[in-house]
Amino acid sequence: MSRSQVLIIGGGPAGSSAAYFLAKQGIKVTLLDKDRWPRDKVCGGGLTTNCLPVLEKMDVIEQVEQKADFKYDGYIIHSAEGEQIKAPVRRRAENGPSKQIPYCYVIKRDSFDEILLNKAKKAGANVQTGVEAKRVEEGEPSKVITKDGRAFEADILIVADGSGGPITRHFTKNLHKGSAIAVRGYYSGVKDVGSVIEFFLDDELGFGYGWLFPLGDGRINTGIGLDAAFLKRRKKNVRQVFEEMLEKPQLKERMADAKLEGKLEAFPLRMGFDKGAFRHNRVLFVGDSAKLIYPLSGEGIAYALQSGEIAANTITEVYQTELPDYKKLARYEIECRESFSDFKYATRLQMLMSRPKVQRFFYKNSLYDYDLSQRAIGILEHSSDVSTFFNLRTILKSFVIATKRKLSPNGNQGRGKRVEGSETSENNKAQNEKLEGRT
Secondary structure: OEEEEEEEEOOOHHHHHHHHHHHHOOOOEEEEEOOOOOOOOOOOOEOOHHHHHHHHHOOOHHHHHHHOOEEEOEEEEEOOOOOEEEEEOEEOOOOOOOEEOOOEEEOOHHHHHHHHHHHHHHHOOEEEEOOOEEEEEOOOOEEEEEOOOOEEEEEEEEEOOOOOOHHHHHHOOOOOOOEEEEEEEEEEOOOOOOOOEEEEOOHHHOOOEEEEEEEEOOEEEEEEEEEHHHHHHHOOOHHHHHHHHHOOHHHHOOOOOOEEEEEEEEEEEEOOOOOOOOEEOOEEEOHHHHOOOOOOOOOOHHHHHHHHHHHHHHHHHHOOOOOOOHHHHHHHHHHHHHHOOHHHHHHHHHHHHOOHHHHHHHHHHHHHOHHHHHHHHHHHHOOOOHHHHOOHHHHHHHHHHHHHHHHOOOOOOHHHHHOOOOOOHHHHHHHHHHHHHHO
16 A cells, blocks of 8 residues: 555646645655546647746746747637637736736647646656546545555545546535536648637627637637536537537638548536635645636636645645644635635626627627727736626726717727737747747
8 A cells, every 4th residue: 555645636737736846845745647648638728827827936838838839929809790809918917917928838738738747756746647546535544546456545635636537526516516518629721820819709609619729830729618508508519519610700711621630529617616615624626626717718727737836835834843734724725715716706707798798798898998808808818807897997987988889980899990919929920930840
């Protein structure tokens, strides 16, 4: 029987970041992952700037830069009517508004996750791949039994096996509450692929969206994500809705000669902020296992990295005394509630924007008002807090903008023509040509 101070189930970004920071502090940590590596994961593969602080602390930015498939320098949100809102990539600042940066990364998960797992291994974590955890026996210590019958004991357990993992399912009630579903595919031969990430809104998606992530040389990662309950009401499956999206005017001509590489793959997204999802006695939940998927975009990598670091920092405090003080694990819940409190507001906004009339109201306002358009994309990429949206001043301003929009001779377009993309696209073009040449 193997015994550690900390046992981590799952080697994705959440598990690897926790393992890295724990090992750096000299804590005996074992990480189990069911797959043989490198392994792919169904995901968009776009890293937001919220990933960068943890990646910098792990000192892997240079490796990510080398392995990235593409560097994107902005965003476009397309409406069903063919209108566009554009904005550059921004990064949160410690104090004050977010700052524009030249680019961020699109990278396949087999490359990205392997970078993180190898970093944890080099820091001293006992990483074992191809070892599938099947059940857990709670206690002090807890015991995890693997598929091949081996037992691993630890004082503290970190669950990072994803929203549908067997250990997460052991602890979680109402597992599918607030869930969404997405489908993704890789295509080549796509026309007019720029250097920006594109989002597509449509009433047929509710408050879901379609995405297009550029990979260079006419290749893209594209897909849709939408609420599972909404999909059920429409009596369609996610692949049908995806195929319908590709026939929309914004994509039909661009995809005319495109070819699917491999097959479409679907995956669940377990969303909905739950302040009780972070800890159970000496068991900590991180990443998707803690429902840390941003409701407005379905992005989870940044919050997986962040929760892994928070878990490691909390556990380090437990072992600062001669005898471990496990009561300090309660601090993890407090830190997570504070760090991810904006998810509550994002969930409320998601529910509000699920109404097509409300979604169109705010989109038309964003087209008209430049500052509002930049703020909208800031909320989508989460370089700005959603909580700043829910105040009387913002609501009143929205109705003032709507009134001006209706009275304007240009109607909905108004000042929206000023909404331009990133000014860094030419500088970024040369760097992406190097990446295309490498792949």
